[in-house]
Amino acid sequence: MKRLMKYLVRFLSVTIPLGLGVLSIILFAGMKSLPSAKETSPRVTQVRVITLAPIPVVPRVFGYGSVSPTKEWRAVARVEGEILWASDNLENGLLAKAGEELVKIDPSGIELTLAQIDAQISAIDARDETVRINLETAEAELEISRADLARQRDLAARGTVPQTAVDQAVRQELASRTNINSLKNQLILNEAERKVLVAQRNIAVRDLGFTIIKAPFAMRIGEVSAQTGQFVNRGQVLFAAEGIEAVEIAAQFPIGRMSALMRGSQQTGTDGPTGLEAIVRLQSPVRTIKWAARVDRVGDLIDPRTQSINVVVVVDQPMQQARAGQKPPLRRNMFVEVELRAAERPALAVPANVIHGETVFVVNSDNKLEKRKLKIAYTIDGVAVIADGLSKGDRLVVSDLDIAMPGKTVKPVEDKTLKAQLAAEALGQETGK
CATH class of the missing domain: 1.20.120 (Four Helix Bundle (Hemerythrin (Met), subunit A))
Structure with missing residues (x-):
């Protein structure tokens, strides 16, 4: 009897810990089964989108050219004689008022x-x-x-x-x-x-x-070749000058980009012969300086080498707009940028960098990727104006997709910052060139 009890105690001392161990393994395996189910569920990619709607667009194009005065004058002696007197302002770079006496020849x-x-x-x-x-x-x-x-x-x-x-x-x-x-x-x-x-x-x-030579208009004196006491002959050039009331820029514009302006402008506008607004910019190391301008005339010839057209814009009173240390006066031979703008009009526009070839991706009503082929009307900087292929309410994908598979389920997130930036760029408030 004692031996039987001894065997029973040994048996229980082995089987009870073993049973508890097996039970622990079963319980632990049951607890790990829930996370494994999550790992096997499909992963949904989050993408940034903007919901499309017509926005105000200002068609514009950029060209470049050099500044030149609208008026140039050479003072030529119309009588011969000795120069008795010359104005103190008759020096290179100095200004003279309209009607100011500059030279007197012996009468x-x-x-x-x-x-x-x-x-x-x-x-x-x-x-x-x-x-x-x-x-x-x-x-x-x-x-x-x-x-x-x-x-x-x-x-x-x-x-x-x-x-x-x-x-x-x-x-x-x-x-x-x-x-x-x-x-x-x-x-x-x-x-x-x-x-x-x-x-x-x-x-x-x-x-x-x-015998008295006066300034016909407000001017800046250029090269001077006559001095007091000098004898001058009829027809001799005494000095050169240029007007300061206005300057002009003959800017070259790619003819291929002018279509955007033609669609957004009117030939009978009040801002110039083509109804366009003009802005002149000078890039400096610290800032971009701007001048309001007006379109004066458009050339009728196209440069066969560059396929560009010549548009002349005028900036009135550049001297009066000058501010020391902030805004210099426009001077001859300054190389500047000229922006031409047509009238604002509504259009469906998207960031140009989201277009791949002629296609984009949108998120459909089932939150799946859908490929669309576009027809682009024209592109202004980083903004593409859409002619066909997208509609109001479409959710355009603006994220960089590693693998873009049509039909793939995604999670769209509205990119409000990019949408606001697009609206500003469409109005030309950010050049970003």
Whole structure:
């Protein structure tokens, strides 16, 4: 009996721990079964999307060109003489106001010519007075000659005087008439000579005005080649200058990108002959400087080498817009960027970098990827305007997908930041070039 109890105790001491161990293994295996079920479920990829809707788009295109003044002037001497005086502002780079006197040429030679002409006109006036007095006398003599001729003819008819007396009276009457005609012709010749002198005097008066050279408009002085005391000849260039009231930029624009403007502009606009707004930019190491401009004219020729068209824009009053240390005045030969903008209009637009070839991915109503083929109207910087292939309400995938499989289930997340950035870029508020 004791031996049986001994065997039973040994059996229980082995089987009970063994049973507890098996039970622990079973329970542990049951606890690990739930996580394994999660690992076998399909993983859903999260993608960023933007829900499409028409947004305001400003069609625009960028070109480049050099600044030049709208007005250029060369001061040419129209009379010869010594330069008596030159303005202190007649120095390279200085400014002159419209109407400001800049150079005075010695007028003494012209003044002497005027005095001589005036003296000649006075002499003609004196001769005219003498001729008129003589004419009055000659007309009186003619009346006497005519009366004498009539009397001689009457006496000859009565036989009182011979025919020779009548002939003598006729010759006297003819001489009186000839004298009168000569005096009248003298008055006519004097008048013709007076007109010649008056014309010469007018030329001299005009030349006298040319001795003072004034600025025809507000200008910046360029190269100066005349100094006080220098003798100048007619036709000699004294100095060069350029206007400061406006500058122009003849910018070159790729003809292929002008279609965006043509679709968004009107030919009868008020901002210029093409209804376009223009902005001029100068890139500096610290900032981008801008000027408002207007379209002045569009070239009618296309550059065969670059396939570009020439558009001239004008910036008014660049000097008045200048601010020391912040905004310099536009000067000749500055290389600038010109942006042309058409009128704002609504359009369906997407970021250009999400387009792969001619396709994009959208998330359909079942949250699955769907491939779409697009037709792009035009591209402005990083914004592509869609002509066909997408509609309002489509959820466009903007994430970079490692493996994009149509039909794959995804989790769309609206990218509000990118959507706001797209709206700003479509309006041209961020250039990002």
